[in-house]
Amino acid sequence: MTSTGRINTTCCTGDYGSRPSDEVKQEAMLRYARRAPSIAAFALAELVAVLAVVGTLSLILIAAWSRHCEMARRVTCRDNLRQLGVAAHIYANAHGGWLFPHTRNYGDWFTSCLSSNVYAELVALVGERVVDCPNLYPYTIPGLVDAVGGRSQASWGIYIGYNYLGGIQSSNMNWTTGWESPVRIQDDESLPLFADANNMGYNEGYWVTAPHGRTGPVRVLGNRFIRLTAEVSPQGVGAEGGNVGLLGGGVEWRPVARMQQNYWIFQHDMGNRGTW
Numbered sequence: 001m002t003s004t005g006r007i008n009t010t011c012c013t014g015d016y017g018s019r020p021s022d023e024v025k026q027e028a029m030l031r032y033a034r035r036a037p038s039i040a041a042f043a044l045a046e047l048v049a050v051l052a053v054v055g056t057l058s059l060i061l062i063a064a065w066s067r068h069c070e071m072a073r074r075v076t077c078r079d080n081l082r083q084l085g086v087a088a089h090i091y092a093n094a095h096g097g098w099l100f101p102h103t104r105n106y107g108d109w110f111t112s113c114l115s116s117n118v119y120a121e122l123v124a125l126v127g128e129r130v131v132d133c134p135n136l137y138p139y140t141i142p143g144l145v146d147a148v149g150g151r152s153q154a155s156w157g158i159y160i161g162y163n164y165l166g167g168i169q170s171s172n173m174n175w176t177t178g179w180e181s182p183v184r185i186q187d188d189e190s191l192p193l194f195a196d197a198n199n200m201g202y203n204e205g206y207w208v209t210a211p212h213g214r215t216g217p218v219r220v221l222g223n224r225f226i227r228l229t230a231e232v233s234p235q236g237v238g239a240e241g242g243n244v245g246l247l248g249g250g251v252e253w254r255p256v257a258r259m260q261q262n263y264w265i266f267q268h269d270m271g272n273r274g275t276w
Contacts, residue, residue, distance in 0.1 A: 066215035073134045074212060074243065074253065077196065080130045081162070081245030084194045087125040088166060089249070092185040099183055099193075102167035104157035109172060111163035111265040111274060112139075112197055119158040132161025133196055133243075135217040136209070141225055143204065161211075163195045163265060163274055166247070177264040182247045189248025192276055196242030198234035198256070199265055201272030206231050210239035233261060234275050244276050 092099050100118050102109050114122065122131060132139045139151055139161030146152050151159045168181035182191040200208040206228040210218035218238045220226045226237065233239075234256070241255040259275045266272035 063215065070135075070212070070214070070216050073216070076134045077211075078243050078251045078253070080126075080133065081194050081243050081251045082249070083126045083130050084122075084162070085245045085247075085249050085251070087122060088193060088247075089185060090125060091121065097185045099166040099185065100164070102164060102181070103172075106156050108267040109168050110157075110267070110272070111165060112161070112199065113153070113157040113159050114164060115157050116152075119160070122160075133211045135211040136161035136197065136224055139197075142223070161197055163197055163199070163276065164193075165191075165195060165276075166193050172267060173264075176269075178260070179263050185247075187247060189246060191247045192244050193247045194245040195274070195276035196244070198239050198242045198259070198275040199273070200231065200233055201266070202231070202270060205229070208232055208234055208237055210234040210237050212240050212242055213238040214240060231271070233273075235261070239275070242276060 088099050100122065101115075102111075102118075103115055104110060104113050105115050119131075129137055138149065139159055140149055141153075141159055142148075144153050145159065146154050153159070165179065166182045169183060170181075173181060180188075180191055182188065182193060196211050197209050198211065200206070208226050208228060209224060210226075211224075217224045218226065218234075220228075220237075239256050241253060241259065243251055243253055245251045254276065256275065261273065261275045263274045263276065264272070265274040
């Protein structure tokens with residue numbers, strides 16, 4: 001009520017303040033429209049940065065996990081070689097101290113190939129998976145085996161994913177072979193009996209196998225049996241080393257820098273060499 005006695009109705013009209021005009025609203029919308037692209041651009045830059053960080057972390061985690069899996073497979077490989085050593089001792093005890101004879105069906109020797117009879121006796125003792133390094137299972141040589149993915153080659157023998165270094169008579173080796181084959185259980189127990197197949201050679205082109213790279217077997221185009229246009233050693237394609245099972249029953253991991261290269265793995269040589 002005013003001093004004149006009249007009631008002031010302006011406060012009761014519902015007008016609590018002036019409302020923005022249409023011009024003010026349009027100006028505010030224009031200001032927001034000019035500002036929105038910069039806000040969107042900033043958000044996109046943030047998103048790209050976050051994705052880059054996530055991608056980098058993913059690659060690091062994948063590499064670490066692959067490395068962890070490879071170390072676990074090396075333990076399995078070591079256990080395989082122990083079992084193969086036990087099998088060789090069991091066979092020798094039943095055969096007057098003689099180890100598995102090492103000739104292919106044809107009569108010569110190749111360290112990753114056994115005669116059908118010896119392969120059958122070995123598998124009966126340890127099973128098929130144990131005759132291969134876990135990084136090479138199932139072991140096969142494309143272009144040589146009778147069937148794709150198989151391990152048998154007619155008239156020659158059956159391939160395994162390790163080098164068997166025992167059972168070769170001295171008359172079937174020469175001084176350039178570079179290593180001594182144990183033939184009896186009483187031989188020097190420090191002699192290698194089985195070893196990872198860090199091998200290379202020539203058969204209708206150069207080839208190499210490297211079972212233990214940094215994160216697993218070295219592959220080219222997905223193949224563990226690598227075909228090349230020039231001679232390259234297992235170390236040259238990325239081998240880190242290999243397990244070696246000794247006649248005495250021990251198994252040791254040998255870094256590739258400590259391994260002896262250029263051992264013959266084929267009786268007739270032809271450039272087929274192994275590293276252990």
